[in-house]
Amino acid sequence: DIQMTQSPSTLSASIGDRVTITCRASQSINGWLAWYQQRPGKAPKLLIFKASSLESGVPSRFSGSGSGTEFTLTISSLQPDDFATYYCQQYNSYSLTFGQGTRLEIK
Amino acid sequence: EVQLVESGGGLVQPGGSLRLSCAASGFTFSDHYMDWVRQAPGKGLEWVARIRNKVKGYTTEYAGSVKGRFTISRDDSTNSLFLQMNSLKTEDTAMYYCSRVAVVVPAANDFWGQGTLVTVSS
Numbered sequence: 686d687i688q689m690t691q692s693p694s695t696l697s698a699s700i701g702d703r704v705t706i707t708c709r710a711s712q713s714i715n716g717w718l719a720w721y722q723q724r725p726g727k728a729p730k731l732l733i734f735k736a737s738s739l740e741s742g743v744p745s746r747f748s749g750s751g752s753g754t755e756f757t758l759t760i761s762s763l764q765p766d767d768f769a770t771y772y773c774q775q776y777n778s779y780s781l782t783f784g785q786g787t788r789l790e791i792k
Numbered sequence: 793e794v795q796l797v798e799s800g801g802g803l804v805q806p807g808g809s810l811r812l813s814c815a816a817s818g819f820t821f822s823d824h825y826m827d828w829v830r831q832a833p834g835k836g837l838e839w840v841a842r843i844r845n846k847v848k849g850y851t852t853e854y855a856g857s858v859k860g861r862f863t864i865s866r867d868d869s870t871n872s873l874f875l876q877m878n879s880l881k882t883e884d885t886a887m888y889y890c891s892r893v894a895v896v897v898p899a900a901n902d903f904w905g906q907g908t909l910v911t912v913s914s
Contacts, residue, residue, distance in 0.1 A: 686856070719900035721837075728889055728904035729829075729837065740902065772837055776898050780855045781827075781839040 687711050687775050691784035697792040702763045706787045708773035710754045717777040720749055720758045723786075724769045732771075733758065763789075794818040796890045796905030803911045808880050812908055814873040814890030822846060822868040825893035827901060828875045830886035830910075838886075840864075841875065842893070858884075880912045 688711040698704050708718065716736045721729040731740045733749035736756055746761040760767055768791050773784040800812040812828070825848075828840040841864040842853045852864050863876040873890055887909050891901040 717898045721901075723837075728906050729901075730904070731900055731902050734894070734900040734902075774837070774839075774900065776900055779842075779853045781842075783837040783839065786836045 686780045687714060687778060687782050689773055689775055689782050689784040691771075691773055691787050693787060694785065695788045695790060697790045698763055699792045700763055700765065704760050704763060704789065706758045706771055706773075706789075708751075708756045708758070708784050710756075710775055713753055714775040714777035716752055717775060718749075718751070718756050719774045719776060720747075721772045721774065722767075722769050723772065729772065794892070794903050796892065796903060798888065798890050798905045798908035801888065801908030801910045803913065804880055805914050806880060806882055806912055808912070809876070809878045810880065810910060812875040812877065812888055812890075812910070814905060816871040816873065816890075816892070819892070821866075821871040823895055825897060825899075826864075826866060826873045827891045827893060828864060828873075829889045829891050829901070829904075830884075831889070831907075832883075832886045835886075840888070843873070877910070880910075882912050884910060885912045886910060 690709045692707050718736045720733040723729045737749045748759050771787045795817045797815045825844045827842045843864045844851045861879045865874045887907040889907045890905040892903040893899050894902040
């Protein structure tokens with residue numbers, strides 16, 4: 686199975702900050718990477734698909750980039766609703782796999 | 793409005809069985825692949841199983857941790873997704889989410905239900 690490794694595991698930031706989360710795959714995933722946001726007690730929500738495509742209805746402060754085995758999720762200016770846990774997922778091959786998650790906390 | 797509503801979770805003893813259901817509405821269910829994804833308490837997301845659509849012969853994929861014990865199925869006539877879980881282990885304790893795969897594959901999971909909790913304990 687392809688291993689997905691996110692960093693950092695926890696990130697402390699303030700409202701208005703620009704933050705970046707990194708996701709590394711153990712082998713090439715041909716850009717088939719998604720990012721999800723999960724708030725406590727809620728279901729995950731799709732933010733980004735195909736590494737850099739913004740899901741409909743997701744604010745433009747969220748962006749994704751990367752290729753090969755290294756990918757990033759950037760939030761350009763943190764808003765109160767953005768404090769949550771973020772997961773990357775590869776859907777290039779089975780078993781589909783997620784990163785371990787990055788918890789974004791208020792500083 | 794797209795809706796996915798899971799049911800069937802509960803407390804079961806190790807070695808027991810449980811069948812989860814997911815009722816879908818607000819979209820053409822038969823067009824989409826569907827997944828089950830789980831999340832153990834305080835842990836991350838783990839993909840469990842996928843079933844493709846009729847065009848792809850309703851073929852299935854499983855995570856290694858559940859292969860041979862869990863069976864995913866669907867009924868397009870009632871817009872329902874199922875997960876039959878047998879030989880349950882304590883490590884199967886988790887919130888189980890039903891999730892829609894976006895229609896053009898390869899695709900991410902573009903909509904999720906709110907989940908149903910399965911607890912495996914004696």
